[in-house]
Amino acid sequence: MSYPRLKIDLDKIHHNTSRLVSYLGEQGISVTGVTKSFLGAPQIVKAITRAGVTSLGDSRIENIEHMRKSGISAQMVLIRSPMLSQVTRVVDAADVSFNTELTILRALSCAAIKAGKTHQVLLMVELGDLREGILPKDIKDIIDEVKKLNNLRLIGLGANLACRSGVIPDNTNMNELSELANLLIPQKPFSEHIISGGNSSNLNWVFKGGDIGRVNNLRLGESLLLGIDPLHRKPIDGLFVDAFTLVAEVIESKLKPSKPWGKTAQSAFGDVPEFEDQGDINQAIVATGRQDIDVDGLEPPIGIDIIGASSDHLVLNTRTTKLTVGSQVVFKLNYSAVLSAMTSPHITKFFHESRAGKMASDPTHVVYDAA
Numbered sequence: 001m002s003y004p005r006l007k008i009d010l011d012k013i014h015h016n017t018s019r020l021v022s023y024l025g026e027q028g029i030s031v032t033g034v035t036k037s038f039l040g041a042p043q044i045v046k047a048i049t050r051a052g053v054t055s056l057g058d059s060r061i062e063n064i065e066h067m068r069k070s071g072i073s074a075q076m077v078l079i080r081s082p083m084l085s086q087v088t089r090v091v092d093a094a095d096v097s098f099n100t101e102l103t104i105l106r107a108l109s110c111a112a113i114k115a116g117k118t119h120q121v122l123l124m125v126e127l128g129d130l131r132e133g134i135l136p137k138d139i140k141d142i143i144d145e146v147k148k149l150n151n152l153r154l155i156g157l158g159a160n161l162a163c164r165s166g167v168i169p170d171n172t173n174m175n176e177l178s179e180l181a182n183l184l185i186p187q188k189p190f191s192e193h194i195i196s197g198g199n200s201s202n203l204n205w206v207f208k209g210g211d212i213g214r215v216n217n218l219r220l221g222e223s224l225l226l227g228i229d230p231l232h233r234k235p236i237d238g239l240f241v242d243a244f245t246l247v248a249e250v251i252e253s254k255l256k257p258s259k260p261w262g263k264t265a266q267s268a269f270g271d272v273p274e275f276e277d278q279g280d281i282n283q284a285i286v287a288t289g290r291q292d293i294d295v296d297g298l299e300p301p302i303g304i305d306i307i308g309a310s311s312d313h314l315v316l317n318t319r320t321t322k323l324t325v326g327s328q329v330v331f332k333l334n335y336s337a338v339l340s341a342m343t344s345p346h347i348t349k350f351f352h353e354s355r356a357g358k359m360a361s362d363p364t365h366v367v368y369d370a371a
């Protein structure tokens with residue numbers, strides 16, 4: 001086995017997905033599984049499609065192309081506006097793209113004509129978070145223009161909140177989306193239109209009995225993978241929060257002073273750390289670091305603290321335990337740590353199945369001994 005290793009429990013992801021898919025299904029909301037954080041890894045895609053997501057959404061065309069090449073046949077949605085330089089690839093690999101710019105919509109139309117295809121588009125509306133989206137006052141004109149473009153089919157409206165500015169999805173902004181849909185997207189045939197209300201941060205609004213209105217789709221990433229409501233980073237009842245764990249190997253373990261000696265200036269990453277003298281401590285180093293992973297998104301086992309990190313060393317205070325060299329430490333990860341770990345070539349990805357729901361949860365807050 002090579003370390004550091006990202007352990008990905010496909011059963012827990014399947015469990016989380018199927019719970020959310022069935023809960024939202026009862027409210028008439030379909031789920032687009034967002035694959036960007038795991039680069040469209042086919043193992044995870046299979047787990048979430050088995051659990052009932054109706055389409056797959058990714059912001060990068062490379063990931064969509066990768067899923068296509070892996071033989072995945074689900075509907076693929078590019079959830080970030082296409083780059084003008086990539087419209088041909090978008091029409092080729094994605095069934096649907098999210099759009100906010102007429103220039104790009106025109107280019108998509110040309111590319112779709114050339115490819116002899118119809119490309120489906122969904123227009124994103126700005127509802128206050130000030131990331132992507134057409135301002136509500138401009139939507140009608142843009143829809144009129146899109147209707148004139150050949151080989152494009154407008155399939156609905158969408159919005160995205162709580163990403164750039166943390167604006168909370170609530171009845172006010174969601175009703176605004178529904179109102180726009182009522183005005184501009186004919187109610188019938190209802191099922192042909194997608195009104196995509198947002199991402200995992202919309203779940204709290206649904207759980208609290210929000211007024212769903214015309215919203216009939218959500219795009220979920222973090223909640224499926226980490227069982228977390230990203231608005232407050234709180235676990236969602238009944239979901240696993242430990243489908244991802246990082247296993248790293250101890251390369252040094254010594255009793256060392258807690259306070260450095262010598263004159264100090266900046267550390268390797270530009271900060272000037274401060275140290276309290278706690279006498280000697282059990283210090284261990286595991287072989288991973290900032291080049292591999294967002295170390296601030298790692299949660300160490302109980303009884304262990306992360307006390308420092310450089311590009312390739314993660315320094316731990318193991319308090320009363322003295323770790324043996326060659327043993328492994330298991331960390332939980334937040335979304336940012338998952339993102340960075342998935343894209344690191346130094347971290348081995350290990351997919352496994354724990355039979356979640358049938359068996360007790362994997363122990364995650366433990367230190368495994370190499371012996």
Ligand SMILES: *Cc1c(COP(=O)(O)O)cnc(C)c1O
Nearest residue numbers: 034079160199200219220221222
């Ligand atoms: C990343 C992304 C999502 C998924 O967000 P989560 O918080 O992971 O559920 C949904 N929609 C868009 C447009 C995104 O960029």
